[in-house]
Amino acid sequence: MEEIEVHELKKVKLKKPVMIEGLPGVGNVGTLVAEHIIQELNAEKIFEMYSWHFPPQVLVNNDGTVRLCKNEMYAWKSKKQDLLILSGDQQSVTNEGHYFIAERILDIAQQYDVSRIYTLGGYGIGQLVERQKVLGAANDAALVEEMKKYGVEFREEEPGGSIVGASGLLLGLGRLRGIPAVCLLGLTSGYLVDPKSAQAVLKVLCQALNLEIDMQALEERAEEMERVVERLKEMEQAQIPRRREEELGYIR
Amino acid sequence: MEEIEVHELKKVKLKKPVMIEGLPGVGNVGTLVAEHIIQELNAEKIFEMYSWHFPPQVLVNNDGTVRLCKNEMYAWKSKKQDLLILSGDQQSVTNEGHYFIAERILDIAQQYDVSRIYTLGGYGIGQLVERQKVLGAANDAALVEEMKKYGVEFREEEPGGSIVGASGLLLGLGRLRGIPAVCLLGLTSGYLVDPKSAQAVLKVLCQALNLEIDMQALEERAEEMERVVERLKEMEQAQIPRRREEELGYIR
Amino acid sequence: MEEIEVHELKKVKLKKPVMIEGLPGVGNVGTLVAEHIIQELNAEKIFEMYSWHFPPQVLVNNDGTVRLCKNEMYAWKSKKQDLLILSGDQQSVTNEGHYFIAERILDIAQQYDVSRIYTLGGYGIGQLVERQKVLGAANDAALVEEMKKYGVEFREEEPGGSIVGASGLLLGLGRLRGIPAVCLLGLTSGYLVDPKSAQAVLKVLCQALNLEIDMQALEERAEEMERVVERLKEMEQAQIPRRREEELGYIR
């Protein structure tokens, strides 16, 4: 096994595709978006990537079979805009692995003559999100301006902030190679898988790509999650009066 | 010293052996089974494997001598089914070491033309096990079906679960090489060395291999452990009335 | 990407320059001094250094663009004394990376025929600093004597103390190459960014280099920080009587 091993499953020709990265991270936002796009567009898997920088474990599938931790690249061809979509089980667990894997992804991006990269993720704020927002960062000032048109927020008061892992490194290392790249981060609590935040990110992405993607499935997951959050809130509120009764009982 | 150093102690010819892996892990289940088989079958040590990915220490033997942390391979020849049995003191402590050592074990498996690999371990549930069960995973759907015949459970409601270390990687990396492999995990509390869980795993393994192995020694260790657990339970229950007395004494 | 990648932005000829290192560390003292010097002298960036030993992330600039974690070298030419000033976002996060990067910096030092290195940092004492002091260490006994003339303290009662990271290794590894090097550490609480400690270090440095650098900007930051500290102190004192009142209220 090589340090990073790319298994090509299918050769495809793409016209200046846009690459979308949605690897695991805060609120699983990036992965939710990437997997939703893959399913809705019925994109085709063209690569599997293994690495000893991934955790030393296998994951158990529903049918009792296992798979090594891996990243996967999907391709989608259309008249308007070809896509490459990167998703996966894990990111590197070593420091240098993050750099090596991002470099390898950029090699693939250049090989396919990618015109732009969108990296997707969540931005954890430590509390429930009142109003959905998508924060952005880009490796080029012109891209910042372009993204503002789609409602992406760029917060001047948050310099020094950092974007960790593939979503950040593809921008930083991509810049050294002259590949334009944008990072879209959906606001999220950071405590739960957040399909609602994923919806907000997907909307911006669809606008930017001038693509239409059915959001039904993601919406259903978001509603389901909403119900979970509501129940959690109710349970929390229900505990307050109960505690007061306990206190009263104690005094009586 | 090489990164992984294999010291061959004896050359043996084996006919399409089955490889059994029982390296240290949860409840020490895998090691208990592997060492029991080695002793009962009087298998012969053919390899020692050292690596700088093992902890940087020596272990002290009963007689005051020391040994480097190592993995060991034993061979057993019979008319029905030849075996290779892997046991050892430790697994890798580095991330990449897990991958490298699993790959090296698979090299050896291929060198001996291994027909199948069984990896053994425990599945910690965080509480005492009421009814012994053996959970499974495999790197091939047909193997899943075969294992169900021996009472191995495959839990559909537990996808996303992971199997860490050699027991997992031999399946995942083995699949890339086309070597059929099954993982058998005995349910265990995860807090104690668990010879009873090991017995359950061994029973499944003997059935699958159509082998007869005397379980007396393992049964004795299981009974001994049972007594330890009983005593722990009694001590716990004994504390409850005593605490109540203390409370009463406090009120009086 | 190489393990350490140096991007030369500009070729400059310098006459036996002095190198000043101010990478992130305790109280951010070193970075504050280095960045102040760069701005006041309007020094010119000549190198950027990237490495996979830096954290796997990008930092977001005020304008929404991002940058990879990097170290930067600036040059300043003058009739009296040429300077090389090293600053940056981060230090290595791996053990060996610290050594490799320090070695690479020394390669550059030798390439420019550096006459001496000053490494700057903070020395955290775990409480507010009553009287500003600058502690020192050097890789040559004669340098220790020279530094005492500028009021640098060398504490005999603190042997066994260690200087971690670039500020230490440039001295230790520099000695093996015969490059004279001094470390200046401003006393600091260790809890806050400390421009006052940076001022004290800068004063010593200016004396040693026989340079005049306007301190206004650093003084303003120090005063601003003083006000923050004063407010923190007031808040703390305000809580003590309030707590007493609470206690009295409880007794009444």
Next chain:
Amino acid sequence: MEEIEVHELKKVKLKKPVMIEGLPGVGNVGTLVAEHIIQELNAEKIFEMYSWHFPPQVLVNNDGTVRLCKNEMYAWKSKKQDLLILSGDQQSVTNEGHYFIAERILDIAQQYDVSRIYTLGGYGIGQLVERQKVLGAANDAALVEEMKKYGVEFREEEPGGSIVGASGLLLGLGRLRGIPAVCLLGLTSGYLVDPKSAQAVLKVLCQALNLEIDMQALEERAEEMERVVERLKEMEQAQIPRRREEELGYIR
């Protein structure tokens, strides 16, 4: 800088020397013994060893100068028995570094045709030691027997125990090279630097080597430490009656 860099300071010819290792560890016992021997015998430094597996820092000497973390080898020639003594500031902080450095030390041992290695350390028991003892381990059964003659204890009831770092690996890796090696561990609390434990180890070592070494300096440090421990005990006991008074005061 190489991964492990050995700087030879002096060439010496030795006759089948015995190597003594006393690198930092529990209670600093090994280092205390090694440094005592070096000083008492006025042994000569012949090697310095640097490595990027040591911590990335320099240590500050009493005179304000600094030194890189290093290991040092000293030589002593005599009519009876030549010695090589290894001491140092630190051990490796990486897993593989422990193996690499031990291998390198063994290379040097073979280069000097070392007849035996003694590795020294402490065995922490988590409480004050009532009666000084020296526990042993060896990489050869005959050595175990020999050591028993000098009062070294080999505890059968403590198998599975491990010896971490150079003191262990020199035995384990030394065995693979056929170099006889013994580890002597002085019982120690594990909380304090323990010159008394060092004395016990040194006595055994002197007997085994048939050497006479003045113990005055070590005895003085042991007495000094005894006084520290006595004071700690007094302080602890003084607190008990005081606490009782407080309780009485509370009841009155």
